[in-house]
Amino acid sequence: MPIKTLQEYDPDQIHADSDLIADSQINYDDAIAYWSSVPASVNGVLGGFGEQTPVPKADIVGSMTFLRKLETRMSCPAPYKKLTIDMGAGIGRITRDLLWRVSDTVDLLEPVKPFVAQMETELTQVQQKGKLGTIYDIGMQDWIPEPEKKYWLIWCQWCVGQLPDAELVEFWKRCKDALIENGVGTMIVKENIAPFEDIFDETDSSVTRTDAKFRQLFIEAGFKLIASDVQKGLPKELFPVRMYCLKPQ
Numbered sequence: 001m002p003i004k005t006l007q008e009y010d011p012d013q014i015h016a017d018s019d020l021i022a023d024s025q026i027n028y029d030d031a032i033a034y035w036s037s038v039p040a041s042v043n044g045v046l047g048g049f050g051e052q053t054p055v056p057k058a059d060i061v062g063s064m065t066f067l068r069k070l071e072t073r074m075s076c077p078a079p080y081k082k083l084t085i086d087m088g089a090g091i092g093r094i095t096r097d098l099l100w101r102v103s104d105t106v107d108l109l110e111p112v113k114p115f116v117a118q119m120e121t122e123l124t125q126v127q128q129k130g131k132l133g134t135i136y137d138i139g140m141q142d143w144i145p146e147p148e149k150k151y152w153l154i155w156c157q158w159c160v161g162q163l164p165d166a167e168l169v170e171f172w173k174r175c176k177d178a179l180i181e182n183g184v185g186t187m188i189v190k191e192n193i194a195p196f197e198d199i200f201d202e203t204d205s206s207v208t209r210t211d212a213k214f215r216q217l218f219i220e221a222g223f224k225l226i227a228s229d230v231q232k233g234l235p236k237e238l239f240p241v242r243m244y245c246l247k248p249q
C-alpha cells in the first residue's frame with residue numbers, strides 16, 4: 001500500500017527480516033508493474049484512500065496551510081518565475097488541486113504511462129490557464145534537470161520511498177542544483193513516517209522511512225531543514241505524514 005496503515009505494521013516480521021536492509025529490496029520494475037496495474041484515478045494513486053475518504057481533501061488543505069506559513073521564506077523576486085515541478089506526480093492530483101494555484105508554470109514527472117495519459121484529462125483546466133509545463137515520463141532516478149531551467153519549487157510527495165537511500169540522495173542533489181539560487185528555490189517533501197525503523201513494502205516495492213532517516217538524508221544531499229509539520233486530519237489507522245520545507249545549505 002502506498003499510503004501505509006498502522007495495522008499492516010508487524011514489528012516481529014520487520015525484526016525477522018532485519019538482516020535485509022529495507023531499501024536494498026527495492027526493485028524499479030516491480031514498482032512500475034504495480035503502479036501500472038492500479039486504476040489511473042485518485043483512489044488508485046492513493047492506495048484506496050480516494051475521494052470517498054477524508055485523505056485527498058485533508059492533504060491539500062494541510063499543504064496549503066504549510067505553504068501559507070512559509071510565504072515570506074518563499075517569495076520570488078523578479079525576474080524569477082514561479083516554476084514548479086511535481087515529482088512522482090501520479091495522475092497530476094497535486095498539480096490539479098494545489099500547485100497550479102501557487103505557481104506560474106508546473107512541470108510534472110511520472111514514469112507510469114497510464115498515469116501520464118490520464119494527466120491530459122486531469123490537467124485540462126491547468127492547461128487552459130496556460131500553466132502546464134513539460135511532462136517528463138521518466139523515473140526520478142533518470143531525471144537530469146535541463147541546465148537552463150531553474151525551479152522555484154520542487155514538490156516530492158508520496159514517491160521518494162520508490163528510491164533506495166543512495167539513489168535518493170543523488171536525486172536530491174540534482175534537485176538542489178535545479179533550484180533558483182540565493183535561497184529563492186525551495187524543495188518540499190511530504191511523506192509517510194515509519195515509527196521505529198525503515199520498512200520495506202513489497203506491494204509497490206518502496207520503503208517508508210523514519211523521521212531520523214529523512215533528516216540524515218537531507219543533510220547528505222546538502223539541504224537544510226527550514227520547517228516541518230505533521231499533516232492533520234488523516235484517519236488514525238494511517239502512519240503519520242510529515243511535511244518538510246528544505247533549502248540548499
Ligand SMILES: C[S@@+](CC[C@H](N)C(=O)[O-])C[C@H]1O[C@@H](n2cnc3c(N)ncnc32)[C@H](O)[C@@H]1O
Pocket residue numbers: 002003028031032035045046047087088089090091092093094109110111112115138139140141157158159162163
Ligand atoms: C502514492 S503515488 C503518489 C502520486 C502523487 N504524488 C500524489 O500524491 O497524488 C506514488 C507515485 O510514484 C510513482 N513512482 C513510482 N516509481 C517512481 C520513480 N522511480 N520515480 C518517480 N515516480 C515514481 C508512481 O507511479 C505513483 O504515481
